[in-house]
Amino acid sequence: MNLARRAGAELVGTAFLVMAVIGSGIAASRLSPHDVGLQLLENSLVTGAALVALILALQPVSAAFNPVVTLVERALDMITTREVLALVPAQLVGGVVGAVVANLMFGLDAVSLSTHERTGGGLWLGEVVATLGLVMVIFGSVRTGRVETIAYAVGGYITAAYWFTSSTSFANPAVTVARMFSDTFAGIAPASVPSFVLMQLIGGALALAMVRLLYPRPREARA
Template sequence: MQAFSLDRRLAAEFIGTAILLATVVGSGVMAETLSGGNVAIALLGNTIPTGAILYVLITMLGPVSGAHFNPAVTLAFSLHGDIAPRHAALYVAAQLAGGVVGVWLAHLMFDLTLLQISTKARFGAGQWVSEIVATAGLVLTIFATLRSRPEAIAQAVALFIVAAYWFTASTSFANPAVTIARALSDTFSGIRPQDVPAFIAAQIAGCILALALLRWLFAARRPA
C-alpha cells in the first residue's frame, strides 16, 4: 500500500469523521421528520445511512489513513504498536475537529441553528455497559477481520455498527469523537454534555477489554 504523508492522513481522518457525523446527525433529523413519531422507524432511518456511509468511507479513505475516524480505534492501534503516540494524538485532534464540523454541516443543510447543546439524556448503567460492549465489539471486529479477511474490513465494520445500533441500549456511539460532537446537536442523535464523560470512559474501557481479549484469542499456540 502506498505510504501517504502525515498531512494527507490527517486530512483523511478529518474529512471522514466530518462526513460520518454529518450522516449520523443529518439522517437523524430526516428520520425524525419523516417517521411521524414512530421511534423505531426513526432509528432505522438513522441506522441504515450510518452503516452505508461507514462502508463508503472505509473503502474510500482506508488506503490513505487507515480510516479510524474514532479516537478509541486510534488508541487501540497505538497500544498495539501500529501508530506512533504523537501521530495518534494528531489523529485524535483531526477526528474531534472533523466531528464538530460534520455536526455543523448537518445543521446548515437542514436550516437548523448552527450552535446547539443537546438536552437528550443518555444516562445509566445500561447505557454505560452498552458502550463498553459496542466499543469492545467494534475493536474486536476491526482487529480480527484484519487478521482473517482484511479485504472485508469495510463490510465487517459497517455491519457491526448497523447491528449494534439495535442490540445496545445506547444505540452504539462507540466513538469518543462522535460522542463529543453529538453533544453539540439538540436533535434525534444528541447526547447531553453531562452524559459525555461516562460514555467516553466506557468506550475506553471497551477498547482496553477488546485488546486483552484479542491478545488471548490470537495468542500463538504452545507446542504440545
C-alpha cells in the same frame, strides 16, 4: 505516508460519519415523526452504509475515524505516539465540523447543545459492549490478514449494534463529543458525554485484551 494527508483523511472521514449520523437522525424524525422505531431503523441503515463507503474510499490513506481505534492501534505498535497526537485531534475536529454542517443542511442553528440525557448503568454497559465489539471486529479482520473486509464488517456491526445495545452504539469518543452540538434525534447532552467516553475507553481496553488473546500473532494482509 504523509502524516498531514492521513490526518486530513481522518478529519474528512469523521466529519462525513457525523453528518450521516446526525443528518439521517434529523431526516428520520421529520419523515417519520410518530414512529421512533422507524426513525432508529433509518438512522442505523444510513450510518452503516456511510461507514462502508467512507472506509472503502479512505482506507488507502487512513480510515479509523475513532480515537479508541487509534489508541488500540498504538497499543498494538501499529502506529507511533506522534501519529496518535496528529490523528486523534483531527478526528475530534472533524466530528464537530460534521455536526455543524449537518445542522446547517437542515436549516438549524450551526450549534445547539443537546438536551437529550443519556445516563444509567444499562446505557453505560451498552457502550462498553458496543465499543468492545467494534474494536474486536476491526482488529479481528486486521490480525487475520483480511483488511479488505473491514468496511463491510464495521458497517454491518454498527447497523446491528444500534439495535442490540441499549445505548444505540455510539462506540466512538469523537462522534460522541460531536453529537452534543446538535439538539436533535441523535444528540447527547454534554453532561452525559464524559461517562459515555469513559465506557468507550473501557470497552476499547477490554477489546485490546481480547484481540491479544484470540489473535496473538498478526498475519500478513491478503491482496
